[in-house]
Amino acid sequence: MPFVGCIADDFTGATDLANNLVREGLRAVQIIGVPSAADMAGLDAADAVIIALKTRTVPVDEAVAQSRAALEALKVAGCQRFFFKYCSTFDSTPEGNIGPVAEALLADLGEAMAIAAPAFPANGRTVLNGELFVDGVPLNESGMQNHPLTPMTDSNLVRWLGTQCRGEVGLIDHQTIDAGVEAIRDRAADLGEVGVTLAIVDGKDEQQLRVVGEAFADARLITGGSGIAMGLPAPWRAAGQIEARADAGGLAEFNGATAVISGSCSVRTREQVAAFADCHPSLGLDPLAIADNPEGAVAEALAWAEPKLSDGPVLIYSTDSPDAVLAAQSRLGSAEAGALIERALAQISLGLVDAGVRRLIVAGGETSGAVVSTLGIQVLRIGPQIDPGVPWTGARLSRGADAPPIDLALALKSGNFGGVDFFTRAFEVCP
Structure with missing residues (x-):
């Protein structure tokens, strides 16, 4: 036990x-x-x-x-x-x-x-x-x-x-x-x-x-x-209460498209988003546009991403400066602004998995919670470290009785964790 x-x-x-x-x-x-x-x-x-x-x-x-x-x-x-x-x-x-x-x-x-x-x-x-x-x-x-x-x-x-x-x-x-x-x-x-x-x-x-x-x-x-x-x-x-396991972090290999979802507005995540956006397709989301038409904003983001998945990782983010966050909160309310963005990013993640993404990074604790819940993930197997505090994990997604399960590599990153080049390096060490 x-x-x-x-x-x-x-x-x-x-x-x-x-x-x-x-x-x-x-x-x-x-x-x-x-x-x-x-x-x-x-x-x-x-x-x-x-x-x-x-x-x-x-x-x-x-x-x-x-x-x-x-x-x-x-x-x-x-x-x-x-x-x-x-x-x-x-x-x-x-x-x-x-x-x-x-x-x-x-x-x-x-x-x-x-x-x-x-x-x-x-x-x-x-x-x-x-x-x-x-x-x-x-x-x-x-x-x-x-x-x-x-x-x-x-x-x-x-x-x-x-x-x-x-x-x-x-x-x-x-x-x-x-x-x-x-x-x-x-x-x-x-x-x-x-x-x-x-x-x-x-x-x-x-x-x-x-x-x-x-x-x-x-x-x-x-x-x-x-x-x-x-x-x-x-x-x-x-004290003889546990044993050491040399293979404690082993995961199987994952094949498929790659993507990054970022909802954190921390200083480090803003740096990571900027660095990744310099060399990869990246789409920033407008919280006010999401509030006006949530389903439309999700559909537009997926329509933008899907043709690009075969060429390498894409980034979709709501990460923004403190001033921009405060502007959205002043119109929508603090809790509602956060909830709207979390729901949208979670639905986008679901759409990306349906489109073939099998290695997914999610930045931000609240965003990660929303994504994991929407994907219906119950158990994560812990794999190799990317940066201190952030490992790759393995999840099996059930897609219904008539569909085979999907094996997904998932990295859930706390907002302030990881080096500036975290998103790029993460895919280099993914199983």
Whole structure:
């Protein structure tokens, strides 16, 4: 049976976490949405099960309910360790959802405290004295302060998370981590005695995350970004709880057309879109045109793309500058603008698959959730890494009783992840 059960608050975050677990030698399976008993059957070959939810920006009560249901499914499957995954840039509002979900999971597991470890140094996310930095820049100056749904206006995570939690929020700082495993455990015990339910953990490099992972390998619940997951498998193997798998990330070959769908408006994705558009056919979507005629906008995009698929990858994107996003939101409303674009990109993705696309990149967590749901994907097999936090995955799409299933290679990229040339390099390493 699987040893570790994970709950991710968006789809790209789930593949990010799964990628790091696979690279550490665990066989990982990603399940889309709260699973049924049938979905959880036949998972005995997996070491890790990651349930991908779309709860990052939903109302707090809904996020808590879905996360608790996912936890119950993982407990029934026999998991012994649990992981609540959220973004390494935290991506939440002062009202939630990270704190309320984490505290609900703690209560259901009968635990008093967990760490909150968002650092992912391989992707430039470091935490120092409780302050989160992106490539050395404070989070609230990194571009994340302009996020259309979860603007991060404070880099102090102890303070930010404190607004979300019923219990106290503490800090395990880098000096304590450098002092070693026992010092970390002593600090955690001291925090627990004064009512701390979540403790932000510093992380300036991968070695610190591995030390933290060793210190908390016996904890029933870990919360954080995917970086901390790199520090957990080694002590689990040392204790004889899991085995190392040399072929953990193997996938079959995929043949067919290639495409990129991008809905993220992050700084890095805008750079990636610009770089890819310089040498590949690219089509930008107008949110206002989508609002006026959603079906027509989808049909026009597919009519543009289909004749070009035989010549190489195409890019269809709604990625735009913060000013353009604000202009669309001012007319349509923030939530409605995002939902319109997600639905359109998801329908375009479905049309591309029907047209023969078998290797598809999707940029943006919310967009990835919409695409995966529309394609009807339930399970993803985790394959080779493209960039830190982003693997290729394999999915099998059912097309009805009279049609053979479709095997699809799918890369779900968080908005700020990947190098500027990510889209081009991704197809070079695709199985």
